[in-house]
Amino acid sequence: MAVSVAHNIAAQTPEGDAVDAVIAAGRNAAGRHWVPATSGNFSVRASATHIAITRSGVDKGALQNADVLLQDIDAPLLPGSSAEALLHVVHYREWPQTGAIFHAHGPYATVIGRAHAGQGSVVLRGWELQKALEGVSSHEQDIEVPVFQNDQDMERLWKRIRARLTAPPAPGLILAPGYLLAGHGLYAWGRDPKAAVRHLEALETIFQQIIILETYRHDATDRL
Ligand SMILES: CSCCC(=O)C(=O)COP(=O)(O)O
Numbered sequence: 661m662a663v664s665v666a667h668n669i670a671a672q673t674p675e676g677d678a679v680d681a682v683i684a685a686g687r688n689a690a691g692r693h694w695v696p697a698t699s700g701n702f703s704v705r706a707s708a709t710h711i712a713i714t715r716s717g718v719d720k721g722a723l724q725n726a727d728v729l730l731q732d733i734d735a736p737l738l739p740g741s742s743a744e745a746l747l748h749v750v751h752y753r754e755w756p757q758t759g760a761i762f763h764a765h766g767p768y769a770t771v772i773g774r775a776h777a778g779q780g781s782v783v784l785r786g787w788e789l790q791k792a793l794e795g796v797s798s799h800e801q802d803i804e805v806p807v808f809q810n811d812q813d814m815e816r817l818w819k820r821i822r823a824r825l826t827a828p829p830a831p832g833l834i835l836a837p838g839y840l841l842a843g844h845g846l847y848a849w850g851r852d853p854k855a856a857v858r859h860l861e862a863l864e865t866i867f868q869q870i871i872i873l874e875t876y877r878h879d880a881t882d883r884l
């Protein structure tokens with residue numbers, strides 16, 4: 661089945677649960693002011709071959725079942741799907757263990773991505789909240805969050821993202837379960853929706869803490 665709209669999907673099925681999880685993720689993100697002006701897109705794996713994903717251009721804080729599509733990850737993208745649906749579908753194809761991908765336009769992630777576009781990554785170190793990321797057990801670990809220049813051509817953008825995520829990380833660095841698009845926002849994923857939202861929240865909060873720290877240091881220097 662290539663085409664399906666979620667208002668026809670029965671509750672308490674893997675597909676129905678995936679739709680519910682997408683709606684809950686959108687509402688949560690809107691409550692945190694991470695998806696202003698219809699931004700952001702959310703997907704949850706329903707099976708080995710299908711994901712539930714948000715329609716394009718809808719308020720992600722007011723999602724209804726009809727705003728969620730059931731997409732076959734090996735089929736062409738459904739009409740009306742998210743403008744960034746390709747970044748979701750190809751990720752699920754490449755990494756079968758990914759259970760949810762959440763994309764938000766939180767202010768701190770968006771600004772940090774733009775500030776670090778020239779370096780191509782942000783390295784996190786010294787933040788206790790790093791331990792909310794899968795596989796991280798210490799604030800002393802160096803976590804690399806890749807940063808990509810924004811691009812409206814999703815195929816070209818995905819080629820750059822894939823090349824980076826499949827390359828071995830530099831010695832001593834662990835790749836975060838997320839990446840930044842400069843001046844655009846943050847993609848984060850996890851084995852299930854709970855892990856994906858934890859990663860989104862941890863990264864957005866650490867970026868906020870970095871910006872507060874840098875502002876504080878800058879202000880303190882001005883006072884000297
Ligand atoms: C209005 S924000 C511009 C598009 C975008 O970056 C986004 O995340 C939302 O796009 P979608 O097509 O998924 O609604």
Ligand SMILES: [Zn+2]
Pocket residue numbers: 699700701744763764765844845
């Ligand atoms: Zn976006």
